Structures are given as C-alpha cells and as structure tokens.
Amino acid sequence: LTTKDLAGEHILITAGPTREELDPVRFISNHSSGKMGYAIAKAARRRGAAVTLVTGPTCLTEPCGVATIQVTSAEEMRQAVMAAFPASTIIIKAAAVADYRPVARAVAKIKKTAGSLSLELEKNPDILFELGKIKADKILIGFAAETGDLLDNAAKKLTVKNVDMIVANDIGAEGAGFNVDTNIVKLLFKDGRVEDVPLMGKQELADVLLDRAVKLKGR
Numbered sequence: 001l002t003t004k005d006l007a008g009e010h011i012l013i014t015a016g017p018t019r020e021e022l023d024p025v026r027f028i029s030n031h032s033s034g035k036m037g038y039a040i041a042k043a044a045r046r047r048g049a050a051v052t053l054v055t056g057p058t059c060l061t062e063p064c065g066v067a068t069i070q071v072t073s074a075e076e077m078r079q080a081v082m083a084a085f086p087a088s089t090i091i092i093k094a095a096a097v098a099d100y101r102p103v104a105r106a107v108a109k110i111k112k113t114a115g116s117l118s119l120e121l122e123k124n125p126d127i128l129f130e131l132g133k134i135k136a137d138k139i140l141i142g143f144a145a146e147t148g149d150l151l152d153n154a155a156k157k158l159t160v161k162n163v164d165m166i167v168a169n170d171i172g173a174e175g176a177g178f179n180v181d182t183n184i185v186k187l188l189f190k191d192g193r194v195e196d197v198p199l200m201g202k203q204e205l206a207d208v209l210l211d212r213a214v215k216l217k218g219r
C-alpha cells in the first residue's frame with residue numbers, strides 16, 4: 001500500500017558531492033555517492049510529492065518522475081537550489097558540498113615540478129546557511145557529517161543555519177555515512193529533542209525523514 005501523504009508538497013533535495021576543479025584534469029571532492037539523497041527523492045516521489053533533485057556527479061540513475069538537475073561545483077549547486085527554492089515547500093540537503101574551492105582554476109594542466117605545490121583555497125558559499133536566512137515558513141532539513149563531537153557540532157549547525165531538523169551522521173561509525181547502503185543517525189530538533197535512529201537501509205531512513213518532515217509541516 002502506498003500512501004500519498006506528500007501530495008501537494010514540492011520537495012527540493014540535494015545529493016552527492018560537489019567537484020571543485022583545479023585544472024582541466026583535477027578536482028577536489030569527497031566520498032559522497034548520492035545514495036542518501038537519491039533514496040529521499042525516490043521515497044518522496046512514491047509518497048506523492050513533486051520532487052526536484054539537485055545532484056552533484058554520481059554513478060546513480062536519475063529517479064523516475066523526479067526533476068533532476070545535474071551540477072558539478074558548489075556554485076552551480078547554489079544556483080540550481082536558489083532557482084528551485086521559491087516553489088518548494090520542504091528542502092532536504094543531503095549533499096556533501098565542498099566547503100572550499102581553488103581560488104583560481106588553471107586553464108592548462110598544472111605541470112609537475114621538482115618542488116612541492118601549494119594550493120590556495122577560498123570558501124564556497126554555504127547554501128544551507130543562505131536558505132536558513134530566507135526560509136520563512138518552509139521546512140528546512142540539513143545533514144551534519146561529523147567525525148567527532150556529533151551532537152555538539154550538529155546542534156551548532158541546527159542553530160547557526162536556522163533549520164527545522166538536522167540529520168546528524170557519525171561518518172566514522174560502521175554502516176553509516178558515505179558510500180554505503182545503510183546509515184545511523186540522530187535527529188535534532190529546534191525544541192532540543194534528539195531522536196536516535198538505529199542502523200537501517202538508506203531507503204528505509206528516507207521514509208523516516210519524510211515522516212518527520214510531514215510532522216514538522218503539521219500535516
């Protein structure tokens with residue numbers, strides 16, 4: 001039985017890594033596979049939402065019935081997210097956005113020399129932070145990928161980024177985080193509540209996250 005409990009909602013989801021290019025052949029990125037974000041997009045579609053998925057480069061197949069926008073860099077992801085934001089009612093940011101990018105992208109391949117090489121990096125825009133400032137009554141859900149002090153760091157992100165819920169991911173735990181089919185998370189809410197979600201498949205977790213989004217919406 002499929003419940004269309006998200007009918008009428010427009011859910012914007014981000015997934016995957018971003019790539020920040022150094023030159024025509026090299027980039028800075030991370031281990032995100034896109035599995036978590038794509039799982040949420042599929043579940044949201046199945047439950048009747050109109051879904052826009054903004055995704056960095058992954059090996060995954062675009063989900064059926066989902067408006068998928070492929071991007072590469074954080075700046076491209078920002079532009080796509082900002083364009084889709086006004087029409088959306090719920091935003092879930094599972095993407096692993098690179099915090100830094102090279103100050104300049106070399107036009108030609110950077111040549112190997114005898115010495116060492118230093119890269120100068122500058123900060124990327126924090127898309128979730130920007131959305132937090134303009135969210136109004138939209139439901140905004142962020143992730144926090146941490147290797148230590150999980151609850152403290154996630155709680156800071158909840159407040160600073162002004163989101164309704166943070167999905168805190170201890171990416172050092174077995175069966176959690178990047179490029180696996182399962183996850184283990186804690187959900188942090190504005191009223192101080194923390195909910196432990198045990199090890200489960202990312203597809204199953206996607207439904208748990210959408211259940212909480214439905215509650216936050218007061219549906």
Ligand code: PMT
Nearest residue numbers: 032033034035036093096097126127128143144145178179
């Ligand atoms: O893709 P998978 O292989 O399935 O792995 C899933 C995952 C580990 C990537 C996912 O569960 C996860 O934790 N995603 C968030 C990764 C991350 O970048 O966390 P963060 O703590 O650095 O960022 C916090 C939040 O701010 C995130 O919602 C992120 O999308 C957002 N952000 C971060 C930096 C930035 N410049 N702009 C952002 O919008």
